[in-house]
Amino acid sequence: MPRLSLVVPVYKVQGYLPECLDSILGQSYTDFEIIAVDDCSPDGSGAILDQYAERDARIHVIHLTENVGLGRARNAGLEKARGDYILFLDSDDTLSDGALAAISERLEATGDPEILIYDYARTYWDGQIRRNQRADLLKEEGPDVFRLADRPQLLNLLQIVWNKAYRRDFIDRLGLTFPPGYYEDAPWTFCSLISAERMAVLDRVCVYYRQRREGGNILKTVSRKHFDVFDQYRRVFEFVDAREELAQWRTPLFRKMVDHYLTVLERPGRLPQNARAEFFRRASADYRARLPKDFQRPAGGRGHKYALLERNAYAAMASATAALKLRRSVKNRARTVLSRSKRSAMGVFYQSQLRLPIDENLAVFSAYWSRSVSCNPAAIDAELARLAPHIRRVWAIRPDAMDQVPEGVEAVPLGSREYWAAMARAKYLVNNVNFADAVVKREGQIHLQTHHGTPLKTMGLDQQKYPASTNMDFAKLLERCDRWDFSLSSNSFSTAVWERVYPCSYVSLETGYPRNDILVNASFEDVRRARAELGLAAGTKAFLYMPTHREYQPGFTPALDLARFAEELGPDVTLMLRGHYFYGNSPHIAELRRSGRIIDVSGHPRVEELYLAADALITDYSSAMFDYAVLDRPIIIYAPDWDIYSAVRGTYFNLLEEPPGAVATSQAELIRLLGSDEYSGPDAAERRAAFRRRFCEFDDGRAAERVVRRVFLGEESLLPFVPFAERSHAPTPDQALELVERA
Structure with a gap:
């Protein structure tokens, strides 16, 4: 039997649950069990518990078939707990380092009291930690063991159960259980304290009590x-x-x-x-x-x-x-x-427009800081035109990019009177980043945040842990995120990250990424046309190379010697480069471009068409890998600086251990991989399959329709997902070529 049993009730905490469990499993003290109770949580919390339980036998998971509330969920865990002492921990809180060892040592030193009270500290989104204001009540003065009558001031502590260890036979003797309701801690706390014959205190912060900015506390x-x-x-x-x-x-x-x-x-x-x-x-x-x-x-x-x-x-x-x-x-x-x-800088005109009625049939779209008509907003725009043509669709575009707006798209220059009028009166505001601080969220408006990638690198509040990577004002960031009504996600992994790093009161929509619908639904003709428009000859193998930005580099330093790369791969291979400008002044590179061996696609308006045209993707840490995986084509991770990148920016998982395909950490190794076809072999395919199941779980080709029906048409139930095993994807270039040759 374990010495300690930790009862952890779980409900709608998928963004915080891993941190909670890790804080327990990472303790130096190991004689414990975790009784985790999934209170019929509607998010991914139950699945997270099962994943942890598979890896650690100390975790026992109970899945309730109906939501019963915090108190009764604790009771369910209490029934299964076998430890000498029972500890309760809420699933968005964490243990401090060494907490369980300190608790165990104090229990032994005080002769196994019926109750041990330890301290806690409040933690805030901005990194602040504030110790319990009544920490003075826990000073280890006087007798080690006492009754409440000897220290009645302990009643002035917050009425909580998770800052105490309770001896199991004491609980059984009193017949303590949690009643249903909002304030279930009060009867348990008061009745146990006034009944205990032997109590002790531990003057140490053992629990970090998360103050959830978005109002996770039901008492509020x-x-x-x-x-x-x-x-x-x-x-x-x-x-x-x-x-x-x-x-x-x-x-x-x-x-x-x-x-x-x-x-x-x-x-x-x-x-x-x-x-x-x-x-x-x-x-x-x-x-x-x-x-x-x-x-x-x-x-x-x-x-x-x-x-x-x-x-x-x-x-x-x-x-x-x-x-x-x-x-x-x-x-x-x-x-x-x-x-x-x-706010006078917004102009009197914007203020006057804010006083006018909202136009229920107007939607404003923006993508990548108003640089283009692209990404998830563009896919939603197209589907909105099909399902709700009565809604007028307007794009906000930077003045210097207005000439690149596709024909037939209504656009207004960023900062113009037309722009401010649309922003003030539109019912729907759609963006894959945040709108500017000057934009006012009116009551009745709906802000849809689509995001623009699955996060490998840390995002939002998690970037506070990596100050070298950003100079962001996090308070301002959260004020912008407070305007969101909906946040899109293409996988439950992203949902959990967004809910934690952007702790605001929005609704998460697990729909898949609308921009990826084409990667599922594209035809043979779509693939052929994408390659033809890029000038890719029949029989040419095209690799799409998409490196990401590195905050630790003041300028761009290519990780590939492009000339050598092209020479070694041979004349039948074309490299499509998307990202920063490369060796523009190199005569060898210029010659490679003229020959079609290297194509600079950095300015291409739709990356999805590049995906369709490419036989394989080469990337480092770009979120492109998560989207390209929908196609189920080879992905090669070229990560020569993983140790530096992950240390400076921070990442959510080890890409070298969980890649979507083959991995190379040097150019020589990359060339060897591509020359041997190892990058498309069975081992790479197996890794890609696991990656796809984890990160492409909602991308079944109907994401845009789900978004439009839920956000614009008000349908409460999302369209069902096509089972993963039954999903199709766009044909490969070889398959498209074979069809043409047959014709």
């Missing part, structure tokens, strides 16, 4: 469910009333009850406005029913609120609250005036 949700607090304190006092020896705790618990009721009343974002009077009346009734004899109210303003509760004087309480809100409102109006003056 406006709802009548906060009335649950009355049932929880009823349970507490029933427990006390049934045990004469606990009568001394009625007065301290009464004070905790009243303070808790006042907190629910006073905190914004909890009670609906039309429920506040009813809540006050019920709180007042509990106050009078449980008022201890000779109770002394607190002094000052807090005592005044106690008196109002005792008299059931809601009108007086509401008046005092209104006066406080008025004072705050005056301050807020002053801030608003200042903010508007700062």
